[in-house]
Amino acid sequence: MSAPVYNFAYLDEQTKRMIRRAILKAIAIPGYQVPFASREMPMPYGWGTGGVQVTASILGPDDTLKVIDQGSDDTTNAVSIRKFFVKTAGVETTTRTEDATVIQTRHRIPETALTENQVLVYQVPIPEPLRFLEPRETETRRMHALSEYGLMHVKLYEDIARHGHIATTYAYPVEVGGRYVMDPSPIPKFDNPKLSDSAALQLFGAGREKRIYAIPPYTKVKSLDFEDHPFEPYRHDAACELCGATHSYLDEVITDDKGGRMFVCSDTDFCEQRRAEGHAHVPDQNEAVHG
Amino acid sequence: MYVAVKGGERAIDNAHKLLADARRGDRAVPEISLDQIDNQLALAVDRVMSEGSLYDRELAALAIKQARGDLIEAIFLLRAYRTTLPRFGASEPLETGSMDIRRRVSATFKDLPGGQVLGPTFDYTHRLLDHALADGGEIEEPATASADGARFRSVAELLADDGLIEGDEAPAGEVGDLTREPLSFPAGRDLRLQNLARGDEGFLLALGYSTQRGFGRTHPFAGEIRYGSVDVEFFAEDAGFTVPLGTIFMTECQMVNQFAGSATRAPCFTRGYGLVFGQSERKAMAMALVDRSLRARELGEETGSPAQDEEFVLSHSDNVQATGFVEHLKLPHYVDFQSELGLLRKLQAEFHAANPQIDTPKDSAMQDAAE
Numbered sequence: 001m002s003a004p005v006y007n008f009a010y011l012d013e014q015t016k017r018m019i020r021r022a023i024l025k026a027i028a029i030p031g032y033q034v035p036f037a038s039r040e041m042p043m044p045y046g047w048g049t050g051g052v053q054v055t056a057s058i059l060g061p062d063d064t065l066k067v068i069d070q071g072s073d074d075t076t077n078a079v080s081i082r083k084f085f086v087k088t089a090g091v092e093t094t095t096r097t098e099d100a101t102v103i104q105t106r107h108r109i110p111e112t113a114l115t116e117n118q119v120l121v122y123q124v125p126i127p128e129p130l131r132f133l134e135p136r137e138t139e140t141r142r143m144h145a146l147s148e149y150g151l152m153h154v155k156l157y158e159d160i161a162r163h164g165h166i167a168t169t170y171a172y173p174v175e176v177g178g179r180y181v182m183d184p185s186p187i188p189k190f191d192n193p194k195l196s197d198s199a200a201l202q203l204f205g206a207g208r209e210k211r212i213y214a215i216p217p218y219t220k221v222k223s224l225d226f227e228d229h230p231f232e233p234y235r236h237d238a239a240c241e242l243c244g245a246t247h248s249y250l251d252e253v254i255t256d257d258k259g260g261r262m263f264v265c266s267d268t269d270f271c272e273q274r275r276a277e278g279h280a281h282v283p284d285q286n287e288a289v290h291g
Numbered sequence: 292m293y294v295a296v297k298g299g300e301r302a303i304d305n306a307h308k309l310l311a312d313a314r315r316g317d318r319a320v321p322e323i324s325l326d327q328i329d330n331q332l333a334l335a336v337d338r339v340m341s342e343g344s345l346y347d348r349e350l351a352a353l354a355i356k357q358a359r360g361d362l363i364e365a366i367f368l369l370r371a372y373r374t375t376l377p378r379f380g381a382s383e384p385l386e387t388g389s390m391d392i393r394r395r396v397s398a399t400f401k402d403l404p405g406g407q408v409l410g411p412t413f414d415y416t417h418r419l420l421d422h423a424l425a426d427g428g429e430i431e432e433p434a435t436a437s438a439d440g441a442r443f444r445s446v447a448e449l450l451a452d453d454g455l456i457e458g459d460e461a462p463a464g465e466v467g468d469l470t471r472e473p474l475s476f477p478a479g480r481d482l483r484l485q486n487l488a489r490g491d492e493g494f495l496l497a498l499g500y501s502t503q504r505g506f507g508r509t510h511p512f513a514g515e516i517r518y519g520s521v522d523v524e525f526f527a528e529d530a531g532f533t534v535p536l537g538t539i540f541m542t543e544c545q546m547v548n549q550f551a552g553s554a555t556r557a558p559c560f561t562r563g564y565g566l567v568f569g570q571s572e573r574k575a576m577a578m579a580l581v582d583r584s585l586r587a588r589e590l591g592e593e594t595g596s597p598a599q600d601e602e603f604v605l606s607h608s609d610n611v612q613a614t615g616f617v618e619h620l621k622l623p624h625y626v627d628f629q630s631e632l633g634l635l636r637k638l639q640a641e642f643h644a645a646n647p648q649i650d651t652p653k654d655s656a657m658q659d660a661a662e
Contacts, residue, residue, distance in 0.1 A: 012375060035473035040370040045615025047622060070626045074299045077622050083300070107626045125619070136602055138476045163638055169630030188630040208612045210473040234633050252629055266626055 009056040009089040019057040026214035031176030038210040049207030051123035064092040066100035071108035071266035109191040111270040114200035124206035129183040196221035238263040243274035244281040328352040337569025343369030383524040390519040398513040405443035446515040456560040490608030498598040499580030507596030510549035546579035
């Protein structure tokens with residue numbers, strides 16, 4: 001038994017080449033799911049193996065990596081993935097959005113606008129936006145090939161008929177570049193507008209499902225909707241109780257067992273920077289007591 | 292005042308230290324060695340090698356030790372190592388007909404050339420807890436017979452001599468590898484068999500069982516099950532000849548199933564095939580049942596049962612994928628949950644605005660408490 005020796009960023013160069021080919025194809029056909037020979041990774045499927053493989057394939061020694069989960073750099077899985085790349089690639093890491101060249105994310109897009117020098121890598125659990133309408137891959141691939149997206153519109157319509165609203169609140173389907181309907185991964189629909197016309201390259205990796213797809217920079221991404229029911233991002237009607245932000249996505253935190261709760265920024269780096277700049281919550285007379 | 296939680300990193304480190312401590316357990320108890328696992332938990336090692344797709348007893352034993360006996364975790368460890376290994380090529384097809392037999396039984400013929408060889412088996416043991424085993428002790432030397440060098444022809448081969456069973460010609464073209472090319476549907480039988488060989492024993496067992504209970508019946512007979520060692524050979528292109536790589540132990544199951552025929556072909560038995568590393572008859576048999584079920588379309592049979600549904604079976608057989616995705620629900624989902632919560636509150640508010648006569652949940656909860 002010989003002790004294993006691992007390559008830079010874990011994956012062997014042959015595998016990286018294979019993944020890079022898939023990425024290039026994905027960029028060439030925005031929103032199209034490119035099958036790739038996903039590898040077993042040393043973290044479980046469903047915990048970011050697709051994102052990790054994409055990151056491992058694009059990472060160079062000069063890159064600075066940021067990893068977030070639920071908008072936070074400090075959640076356990078983000079810590080684990082960041083440590084993985086520190087260990088296997090020895091790259092610099094950061095929690096500051098603007099300092100990162102590669103940002104791997106689960107479930108959020110950072111509040112700070114991204115630039116042309118950045119790549120945002122999403123972890124994707126179920127890449128197929130039509131999956132819960134049609135479980136068969138053979139069928140859904142045909143539907144994409146024919147741009148047969150009526151089923152999705154019927155689903156959204158039925159939501160409105162039943163609830164008065166579209167009941168999809170995250171992983172809200174989008175149309176990319178006027179062609180493919182795409183699952184933006186389970187980001188809240190609050191983040192959907194940031195997908196469009198982004199300066200940064202956005203890559204999506206689904207390890208278990210063996211798919212990679214992409215939104216090239218400055219690509220139009222439209223959240224599906226109807227003329228009489230236009231798309232509406234959702235946000236709790238409150239200000240962050242740490243930095244006072246009124247335009248960021250908020251996490252609700254339960255503070256006691258008597259129904260007390262507070263709202264704080266989901267993007268921890270954004271919130272910390274605002275506080276460092278002197279922003280703070282201004283208590284409103286009317287909202288002093290919650291719950 | 293709530294402060295955004297920090298210290299995830301230290302918490303993880305501490306959790307892993309605790310894991311290492313729990314893995315070792317009571318320090319007064321001697322630590323288990325890889326040799327002990329390899330020898331005395333040999334079937335666990337077999338399963339981990341089989342579903343881990345890597346034939347290396349020592350690494351499999353290490354994985355079992357590291358996983359504290361959680362075999363799916365051990366399979367995962369082995370897979371994550373296997374995937375980093377460079378690939379030189381594929382071996383020559385294994386000649387299981389020339390297997391050095393440890394065990395070979397057929398349920399279709401009372402006797403056959405080579406005979407029934409029971410070998411080491413749980414079959415026919417009475418499942419009574421053996422307290423003598425708890426204390427250890429001397430084990431009798433087993434009775435052995437010298438191998439007479441006979442080639443045990445397989446039951447399928449014997450049936451094929453008389454044209455009673457379909458042939459098993461080598462597939463045209465190169466054999467696929469789903470670890471290098473993503474699986475697409477419909478999948479060829481080569482890829483289906485590879486998927487099943489790596490698939491979870493329990494999942495295949497349940498699917499195979501379901502076919503016996505009428506969900507896609509195939510009328511199977513265990514034509515033959517054999518366990519023993521086979522040589523692995525590799526054609527070295529540089530040298531221009533075949534070189535032996537070593538010997539591995541395998542279990543093979545040839546299931547003989549109900550016949551199929553057509554206007555142009557006389558009816559004959561069909562095959563289901565199972566092949567796994569080490570000794571695992573349960574897995575090999577279940578695999579053979581499911582393999583045969585997945586051929587329903589090819590053989591023009593009615594389809595619709597779970598075990599006949601290629602996408603369903605092949606997409607859910609892998610326990611490393613399955614355990615990862617099921618357990619990923621442990622990861623934080625508060626961002627998505629908040630979105631759902633927001634919508635739900637809105638819908639509730641609209642409901643109560645439209646139905647003022649119905650109590651709000653808070654009121655009715657208080658009522659429940661009062662009752």
